[in-house]
Amino acid sequence: MQLIRYKSTIGNIELALTDGNRSIGRFSSAQTTLRDLLRLPATEFRHSLEEAVQNGKGAEIGTPLAPIDGETEVWAAGVTYERSEVARREESETPDIYSKVYAAERPELFFKANARRAVGQDGRIAVRADSSWDVPEPELAVVSNAYGEIVGYCIGNDVSSRSIEGENPLYLPQAKVYAGSCALGPGITPAWEVPDPYGLSIHMRIERAGKQYWQGETSTSELHRKLDELVAYLYREDEFPDGAILCTGTALVPDHPFTLEAGDVVHISIDRLGSLSNTVVRGKAALK
Numbered sequence: 001m002q003l004i005r006y007k008s009t010i011g012n013i014e015l016a017l018t019d020g021n022r023s024i025g026r027f028s029s030a031q032t033t034l035r036d037l038l039r040l041p042a043t044e045f046r047h048s049l050e051e052a053v054q055n056g057k058g059a060e061i062g063t064p065l066a067p068i069d070g071e072t073e074v075w076a077a078g079v080t081y082e083r084s085e086v087a088r089r090e091e092s093e094t095p096d097i098y099s100k101v102y103a104a105e106r107p108e109l110f111f112k113a114n115a116r117r118a119v120g121q122d123g124r125i126a127v128r129a130d131s132s133w134d135v136p137e138p139e140l141a142v143v144s145n146a147y148g149e150i151v152g153y154c155i156g157n158d159v160s161s162r163s164i165e166g167e168n169p170l171y172l173p174q175a176k177v178y179a180g181s182c183a184l185g186p187g188i189t190p191a192w193e194v195p196d197p198y199g200l201s202i203h204m205r206i207e208r209a210g211k212q213y214w215q216g217e218t219s220t221s222e223l224h225r226k227l228d229e230l231v232a233y234l235y236r237e238d239e240f241p242d243g244a245i246l247c248t249g250t251a252l253v254p255d256h257p258f259t260l261e262a263g264d265v266v267h268i269s270i271d272r273l274g275s276l277s278n279t280v281v282r283g284k285a286a287l288k
């Protein structure tokens, strides 16, 4: 089951529960938002979804949207897989900060996006016009409510500039946060339907000019941190009244000289969470 946000044929933004493509549940109020649900404790969140399934199927699903609204924030963790630690050391003039943070008790967490910036299934993602080395980062994203409880999971793409990050780690916000840098989707799979989040395979395929150009696979079993520990650090000294979506780091980093190009299509799939596909454009003007 997935909690999907979509635009209906008459232009309303609605939520539905699906089994992939078909609606299998609807909320009693068409005005229910994800933010409303993320303000609930986990037990009530579950009850709302179960009640929506009891209400029976809803209207046909329209255009999919990113599963985020209101003031929910997207954050991301860095250097949580060995592959990421090695790749950052290779690209950086200050390699030891990456080995230190990989081993440290405190994780690296950074702000990534908000609802306005995130795109969903089939939305366009972007590489910066002023960057020369760009990659997608397929990540398991953890959805937590206002109380810091993990209520679901989705796929996240932490699209990043490696040339800007590699030049100086203080440029991280510019390498990570810009128009078109975040994709989420296809929907939110409830936490109780993912009994082992440390046993999910993650697959990424990049298509260029209609042909497969790069592909790789990994598993969340390689994750060097615990998901509840990452979420606990995020909520330690901050509040998220509309919940948060935390991308938990990448283990798939295409080797140099791979760089994303306009027209590439990035397909990410994660066990139990479905798949997320996005086409790449260069520069914010191309997103309009």
Ligand code: DO4
Residues within 6 Å of the ligand: 076, 077, 078, 079, 080, 081, 084, 088, 108, 137, 158, 248, 249, 250
């Ligand atoms: O330290 C830079 C960010 C690393 C990152 O985004 C990742 O490991 O996924």
Ligand code: MG
Residues within 6 Å of the ligand: 076, 077, 078, 137, 139, 158, 249, 250
């Ligand atoms: Mg990342």
